[in-house]
Amino acid sequence: MxxxxxxxxxxxxxxxxxxxxxxxxxxxxxxxxxxxxxxxxxxxxxxxxGLAQHPVIIESMREKLLIDGAGSGASRLVTGNGEQYARLEEALAAWQNSEASLVFANGYMANSSVISALVGRGDVVFSDQLNHASIVDGVVLSRAEHARYRHNDTEHLKVLLRKHRNKRRKLIVTDAVFSMDGDHAHLRELVSLKNEFGAMLMVDEAHSGGMFGSCGEGLCHELGLQNEVDVHMGTFSKAFGVYGAYVCGSRNLIRWLINKARALIYSTALPPSLIAGISTALTFVQTExxxxxxxxxxxxxxxxxxxxxxxxxxxxxxxxxxxxxxxxxxxxxxxxxxxxxxxxxxxxxxxxxxxxxxxxxxxxxxxxxxxxxxxxxxxxxxxxxxxxxxxx
CATH class of the missing domain: 3.90.1150.10 (Aspartate Aminotransferase, domain 1)
Structure with missing residues (x-):
């Protein structure tokens, strides 16, 4: 060594x-x-x-910890899917104005497993060059072709879409706000290209959720594009001040991820106390x-x-x-x-x-x-x- x-x-x-x-x-x-x-x-x-030390969030976690214990004990598909998950996911779907939602352990696992659940060999992912590493790794795990376009260069993306227009499945994926530069993705142009070329669009709102939209829904809502995004991903570890991640979309998307997202299937569920903290934080994100x-x-x-x-x-x-x-x-x-x-x-x-x-x-x-x-x-x-x- x-x-x-x-x-x-x-x-x-x-x-x-x-x-x-x-x-x-x-x-x-x-x-x-x-x-x-x-x-x-x-x-x-x-x-x-500024929610990470909020006393009400901490107290909600403490109360649930004393009632339900330290850990969930198993994956969600075994015995780790407590009733608090369903209530949180219903609230998230209502907040995002989507049909359904699914909670993951963290943003890295959500991105890496969702991408590999949606595409595979014979498919192609179009990814901004400054996307987060979890997106890059998700593409690698999927074994789909990785077509990286220059940062926020939608003309370059269009060239790549034309080149790969006959691929079986096409997925465009982008951060909404880029974590190291703080700038926005050109979401309106991405929606237009998605529709023109029959691609799916996935948007990572990790660094924009909580900060944009009338109730913190994210940049897609701020721009009125929420119904144009096929896969809406966000995290609880930033603006929420807690930990975890979510994906929102159609009921069929969520059903598919329950069956195909390996990070969900093969990971222990988040502890009940953390789900309680997320639920409380969601209220503050929406109202404060x-x-x-x-x-x-x-x-x-x-x-x-x-x-x-x-x-x-x-x-x-x-x-x-x-x-x-x-x-x-x-x-x-x-x-x-x-x-x-x-x-x-x-x-x-x-x-x-x-x-x-x-x-x-x-x-x-x-x-x-x-x-x-x-x-x-x-x-x-x-x-x-x-x-x-x-x-x-």
Whole structure:
């Protein structure tokens, strides 16, 4: 196994080595994290609506834990499908205005197993080049042909659709909001191409669910396209502040996934306490509109402040705000200096992003105050000058 040591050394030389670091929530201080005894403003979490430490969600989980125990004990197709699953899935389907829904253990398992349930050898998947790794791995597992189109380049996608128009099944799949860039997929154009070429369309709302739509349904609803999407996937681990994932669609789609989605069939069901927490979080996502409003306002403030400071920040309306540094080592140094100043913001490097685009990925929460974000941007600006990312 000597080769492992050599490969790890090579990764370290390229500033690409990853390590695990301990973090912990700060009681009664949402929007912060504790690391090495230091309380840090958490600008790295996906807890977009600030629900991860909500006392009502925690209490609902505690109550269910005491009643039904720690685990579900089996897969959903054996004995793990408690009655709380049916109530949650009915609520999710009503929220998404779909016929049915299905809960999965997490987003990675949902994407990887849904894609491989829908397509196989002789089929083709059209996937944006910046789609999440779970989508890429789902295509690989499916054994379908993988036709990757340039990021948000619908003309390139059209060329590929023409090339493969005679394939048995065609699936277009995209993130709604891209996790490392914070920009939107061109969903209207994708719907048009889906209809023109007789393809299926799957949209991953992991980073847009909870934040878009009148009740947090996601970007598809915000654009009025929900009835044009064949497979609507989202997660509970981000805006919901809990854990898990869901797929919404037709009754026949859900029946098919129950029979063919391997991650559902061969995985132990989520514990009852977690289903209770998700159900409670769904209520807050639907009703506490002020969280979306604050997040949108905070995102605009943070973006504009960094742009005015001289950083190249792309326009957008999401809480994912990448600051492109370029060099891997420089991105790591930027992150380390931010931590010294009391800010948690992670350096994102290849293969999570394309080579030469290492960045600090800032991710905001409704739990952050305006003053906290103003102070943070001042600190980021100082470090930008210190590292030469900004020029005087």
């Amino acid at each position: 000597k080769w492992i040591e050599e490969e790890l050394s090579s990764l370290a030389d390229l500033s690409l080595l990853r390590t695990l670091r301990e973090s912990a929530p700060v009681p009664n201080r949402p929007g912060y994290t504790m690391r090495n005894g230091q309380m840090l403003l958490n600008l790295a979490s996906n807890d977009y609506l 509109h002020w969280r979306r409003e604050r997040l949108r306002s905070s995102s605009w403030l943070f973006r504009s402040s960094l742009s005015e400071a001289g950083f190249h920040i792309a326009d957008g309306d999401t809480p994912i705000i990448p600051l492109i540094v370029g060099d891997n080592a420089a991105a790591l140094r930027f992150s380390a200096l931010l931590e010294q100043e009391g800010i948690a913001a992670v350096a994102i490097r290849p293969p999570s992003v394309p080579s030469g685009t290492a960045r600090i990925r800032f991710s905001l929460s409704a739990a952050h105050t305006e003053q906290e974000l103003v102070d943070a941007t001042r600190c980021i600006r100082r470090i930008g000058y210190q590292l030469g990312v900004l020029r005087a």
